[in-house]
Amino acid sequence: MKTKLEELLQNGPVVISLGVREFAESLQDQGVEVVHVDWSPPAGGDAEMAELLDKLL
Amino acid sequence: MILGRWEGFMATGYTIKRNQYFDSVFLMQVAKRLSEEPGIEQVAALMGTEKNKGLLAEIGFENAEISSAAANDLIIALKGKSPSTIEVILENLDAWLFRKPVGVSKAVSRTLDEALARQPHANLAVVSLPGEYAAREARRALERGLNVFLFSSNVPVEDELSLKQYARERGLIVMGPDCGTAIIAGVGIGFANVVRPGPIGVIGSTGTGLQEFTSLVHQGGSGISHAIGTGSGDLSDATIGGISTLSALEALEADPQTNVVAVLSKPPGAKTLPLLVERLNRCRKPVVACFLGIGKYPSENDIGFETARTLDEAAALATQLAPGKPVVRTGVGSQEVQALVAKERAGMAPEQKYIRGIFAGGTFCYQAQQVMREAGLVVYSNAPLDGMLSLADPLRSEAHTLVDMGAEMFTEGRPHPMIDATLRRERILAEAQHPQVAVLLLDFILGYNASPDPVGDLLETIAEAKSTASQRGGYLSVVASMCGTEADPQNLREQTRALEEGGVVVLPSSAQTALFSRTLALSL
Structure with a gap:
């Protein structure tokens, strides 16, 4: 059975992008199916709080 | 929006947009567009991280409200000729921050x-x-x-x-x-x-x-x-x-x-x-x-x-x-190198002897050190290879110096030098001030997501650096590699031509530019 990495190489990327928007746009320009996440920092930007919430939820 | 603080003849204003995250590449573009507006002298468009708030304080934006901004709050700060210019921009900021949707789905995904x-x-x-x-x-x-x-x-x-x-x-x-x-x-x-x-x-x-x-x-x-x-x-x-x-x-x-x-x-x-x-x-x-x-x-x-x-x-x-028949490339032959070296050193003053490599690509900086080491040349770097010397202050070159401008201290809170040439420009001009500098070694990187015109970003700076040297009675040799292909969005041929017309020696790979610079430096 193929691994998920082998499948990625064989089928080519279908992408979820988080962060720099240009990366998503350049993929779209190459004809790649991509969804860009309009991301914002969790829990008001507090990384420790976000980690705590991850553990609780 | 806070307006109307006057510092001499300068009007200033800023606004904080809470809970809106923008990446540094986008914010660099926004800042660039805003700085091109008539009457605007200085722009900062940053997320409210501690480091960025420090940068804002350095240019005079410091108060309790700015201090209270967090990493997911956008701060736009402007200096300009009149409060009204700044007011108009800050009131219409959403238009400046508009980004068209990306992706197969036009709906916004937040997670x-x-x-x-x-x-x-x-x-x-x-x-x-x-x-x-x-x-x-x-x-x-x-x-x-x-x-x-x-x-x-x-x-x-x-x-x-x-x-x-x-x-x-x-x-x-x-x-x-x-x-x-x-x-x-x-x-x-x-x-x-x-x-x-x-x-x-x-x-x-x-x-x-x-x-x-x-x-x-x-x-x-x-x-x-x-x-x-x-x-x-x-x-x-x-x-x-x-x-x-x-x-x-x-x-x-x-x-x-x-x-x-x-x-x-x-x-x-x-x-x-x-x-x-x-x-x-x-x-x-x-x-x-x-x-x-x-x-x-x-x-x-x-x-x-x-x-x-x-x-x-x-x-x-x-x-x-690999299967298939490789294309035999005619590299730059040794006779050609000797002729180019002779041409480049001809106008140099006797005190000129040092190489200064100002790299966007960290690996090119590393590889160039290896090429220098093989000939026994010792160089300083902010990212030294074994046997090379560490720069006491990464902002100041010594003797032969190769600097990785993509290192963390140069990129924290700002885009990589492959996108934003500001720091490379400043560094090149600083190097040109030193009469002992003979060779400026550069790399240009094309491809997706790199600057749309990497050569154009530095061309005027290179001309200024060359002119600084010639005004002193010397000659600054500028040697550059071009990483890319003719299929890249930036047009490899045009980029190369523009550099060559600017008097730059352009070679087909970074290793070759390091070798050429080494040969040139050893001949001085």
């Missing part, structure tokens, strides 16, 4: 899960968030069965290890953290050049190394099946132990499109190297390894694969091993 609901067949998450949040989103992506391309740096090594172990157990890969480049089935991800599909698969812990290798393979007439980035730390630290490199190697071994495998890296960690050598010896496909700066392999007699000293050699060896 990974929302995006996955719209794209259930996704097989790769491209994560380029601030380092402190990146591992969290990367883990979520892995948990949902996605491979991860992790561009972010500043991800703690414990997180890197746990992400990579988690991925490996499930047949996934984490490319990164600090992974700049990949080409998967012909698709360029991050900073990548447009290259021909072909039989050579390459694994690299170095982004610019992958770009140079894939471009040189393309120039040599062959092509790339996949270029898999692993992140700068994958082989260098024994705690990671090359997890992503091994996963990539197995996948390329199994991949029917790949006939030859190349591995590019700085020297692997002492514990990792013998394991990697042993695994490469067992590879079912021909292997070319290029560990830049490596002194010695553990037991040289037991190496069952080709080894290359430079990226040029690696590309040439891989191309020879």
Whole structure:
């Protein structure tokens, strides 16, 4: 059975992008199916709080 | 919006938009557009991190409200000729911050899960968030069965290890953290050049190394099946132990499109190297390894694969091993080099003797040090190779100096020098002030997501630097490499022509520019 990495190489990327928007746009320009996440920092930007919430939820 | 604070003849104003995250590349573009508005003198468009608030304080924006801004609050601060100019911009800020939707779905996705609901067949998450949040989103992506391309740096090594172990157990890969480049089935991800599909698969812990290798393979007439980035730390630290490199190697071994495998890296960690050598010896496909700066392999007699000293050699060896007939490139011959050296040194003043390399590509800085070391030249660097000297102050060059302008101290809170040439411009002008500087060594990197006009970004600066030297009665030799292909969006031919018209010696690879600079410096 193929691994998920082998499948990625064989089928080519279908992408979820988080962060720099240009990366998503350049993929779209190459004809790649991509969804860009309009991301914002969790829990008001507090990384420790976000980690705590991850553990609780 | 706070307006009307006057400092001499300057009006200032700022606004804070709470809970709106924008990446540094986008904010750089916004700042650039705003600074081109009539009457605007200075612009800062930053997220409210502690470091950025420090930068704002340096230009006079400091108060309790600004201090209260957090990492997910946008701060736009302006200085200009009149309060009304600033007021108009700040009141209409949303128009300046507008971004057209990206992606197959026009609806906005705010989380990974929302995006996955719209794209259930996704097989790769491209994560380029601030380092402190990146591992969290990367883990979520892995948990949902996605491979991860992790561009972010500043991800703690414990997180890197746990992400990579988690991925490996499930047949996934984490490319990164600090992974700049990949080409998967012909698709360029991050900073990548447009290259021909072909039989050579390459694994690299170095982004610019992958770009140079894939471009040189393309120039040599062959092509790339996949270029898999692993992140700068994958082989260098024994705690990671090359997890992503091994996963990539197995996948390329199994991949029917790949006939030859190349591995590019700085020297692997002492514990990792013998394991990697042993695994490469067992590879079912021909292997070319290029560990830049490596002194010695553990037991040289037991190496069952080709080894290359430079990226040029690696590309040439891989191309020879691949099926098909390589294009024979006529490089710059030694007679031609001697003639060029003679021409470049002709106008120099007697005190001119030093090389100053101001690199956008960290790997080019590293490789150039290796080329200098081979001839016994000792250089200073902010990222020194074994046997080279560390700059006491990375902002000030000494003797022969090669600077990696992509190093963390130069890129924190601002885009990479491949996108934003501001710091390289400043550094080039600073170098030109020193009468002992003879050679300015530069690299230009084309491809997706790099500056749309890397040469144009520096052309005036180069002319100014040359003019500073000639006004002193000397001549500044500027030597540059161009990493890219004719299929890249920036137009390789035009970029090269513009440099040559500016009096720059342009050579086809970074290793060749290092060699040329070395020959020139040794002749002085």
